Amino acid sequence: MKTRILKWMMTAVAASVLFVGGCGVQTDLAAEMPAGAQNVQENGAQSVQESGIPNVQESGAQDAGNAPETEGDLTVTFLDVGQGNAVLVESEGEYMLIDGGDREYSSFVVSYLKNAGVTELSYVISSHYDADHLNGVVGALNAFPCETVLAADYVTDTRVYDSFCEAVAEQGISLVYPSVGDVYEFGDAEFTVVCPDSYDYADVNDDSVGIRLVHGDNSFLICGDAGKASEEAMLESGILLDSDVYLASHHGSDGSSSAEFLEAVSPETVVISVGEDNSYGHPSERVLADVAAVGAEIYRTDLQGTVTVTSDGKELFWNTEPAAERGQGGNAGETASGGAEETETYILNQNTKKFHLPSCASAEDISSENRAEFRGSREELTEAGYEPCQRCKP
Numbered sequence: 001m002k003t004r005i006l007k008w009m010m011t012a013v014a015a016s017v018l019f020v021g022g023c024g025v026q027t028d029l030a031a032e033m034p035a036g037a038q039n040v041q042e043n044g045a046q047s048v049q050e051s052g053i054p055n056v057q058e059s060g061a062q063d064a065g066n067a068p069e070t071e072g073d074l075t076v077t078f079l080d081v082g083q084g085n086a087v088l089v090e091s092e093g094e095y096m097l098i099d100g101g102d103r104e105y106s107s108f109v110v111s112y113l114k115n116a117g118v119t120e121l122s123y124v125i126s127s128h129y130d131a132d133h134l135n136g137v138v139g140a141l142n143a144f145p146c147e148t149v150l151a152a153d154y155v156t157d158t159r160v161y162d163s164f165c166e167a168v169a170e171q172g173i174s175l176v177y178p179s180v181g182d183v184y185e186f187g188d189a190e191f192t193v194v195c196p197d198s199y200d201y202a203d204v205n206d207d208s209v210g211i212r213l214v215h216g217d218n219s220f221l222i223c224g225d226a227g228k229a230s231e232e233a234m235l236e237s238g239i240l241l242d243s244d245v246y247l248a249s250h251h252g253s254d255g256s257s258s259a260e261f262l263e264a265v266s267p268e269t270v271v272i273s274v275g276e277d278n279s280y281g282h283p284s285e286r287v288l289a290d291v292a293a294v295g296a297e298i299y300r301t302d303l304q305g306t307v308t309v310t311s312d313g314k315e316l317f318w319n320t321e322p323a324a325e326r327g328q329g330g331n332a333g334e335t336a337s338g339g340a341e342e343t344e345t346y347i348l349n350q351n352t353k354k355f356h357l358p359s360c361a362s363a364e365d366i367s368s369e370n371r372a373e374f375r376g377s378r379e380e381l382t383e384a385g386y387e388p389c390q391r392c393k394p
């Protein structure tokens with residue numbers, strides 16, 4: 001059943017040569033298919049059944065023998081864009097931006113990319129058109145020439161979507177609406193589209209374009225705001241999800257990252273891109289508990305700011321430690337357990353009457369006249385009218 005149906009692929013491509021894209025552009029798929037995508041047939045790990053559903057990949061499909069040879073590094077940066085996503089990936093001097101955060105972070109994303117040395121983008125992936133993902137994508141498209149824009153095949157009537165369409169048109173390129181199983185080469189790495197299996201979901205979050213990025217032995221799963229329905233489709237398709245690093249879909253929402261999905265991904269590390277004290281209650285306690293259950297470490301942009309990891313093809317190197325075990329990243333159930341009587345050092349904000357762990361990023365922002373260091377128990381502080389910070393949960 002491992003026949004590579006090259007002929008089928010050619011027919012499928014020919015059959016859908018012309019269609020009207022969501023931004024109203026006529027897209028010549030055959031012409032737009034970027035070089036990387038055509039390597040689907042070459043790398044042998046991918047095959048497509050007649051149904052168009054990618055062949056179920058047994059774990060052997062990506063075994064060590066098949067792992068692409070790596071020469072350079074791959075760097076993945078999870079930008080702190082508050083309540084939103086923005087991921088910059090670099091390999092061999094090529095850059096890819098996956099989502100760009102909301103409006104107030106758009107110029108931050110553009111200047112971050114400039115400072116990182118970006119002059120052009122090989123890929124931009126717009127997972128879906130929600131504002132907390134799309135605004136910075138528009139900023140980036142207005143600032144840098146881009147070769148290929150992968151996006152979700154649906155339309156919406158927001159201004160930011162119109163701006164996105166204009167920015168794409170301005171570049172003289174067409175959107176590519178990828179299908180599950182499409183493979184793209186990127187620098188020293190490659191990525192496979194893992195979702196969505198359809199662009200007709202009731203919830204546009206489930207239309208999110210998601211990829212599994214592979215660099216040597218290391219892998220990353222990044223699926224926008226994909227929720228339960230899309231996750232179930234991924235699990236059912238049997239596409240390889242197992243990844244070292246998983247960006248928690250939908251900012252750690254309870255509607256994503258089901259226990260079954262987390263088991264299939266079995267990440268070593270989960271990154272949560274989420275706004276401090278956001279009104280959605282992200283990340284959910286259930287997700288944090290299920291992440292803890294699969295034994296993964298957690299990085300959080302709300303607690304740690306921008307987080308960067310570098311792959312040399314064998315190992316991963318993070319720019320910082322995971323969110324501290326104690327009440328920050330892991331199981332909230334551990335928070336303050338039996339800690340009431342213990343003597344600890346806390347940082348106080350005498351103005352807001354909040355207390356923080358010394359490692360809390362919020363503690364750094366306290367002005368010197370309001371800041372005080374306190375050594376003692378939690379109980380003493382609460383009795384004095386202080387409340388624990390929602391961020392570091394001391």
Ligand SMILES: [Zn+2]
Nearest residue numbers: 128130205225
């Ligand atoms: Zn969304």
Ligand SMILES: [Zn+2]
Nearest residue numbers: 084132225250
């Ligand atoms: Zn979102």
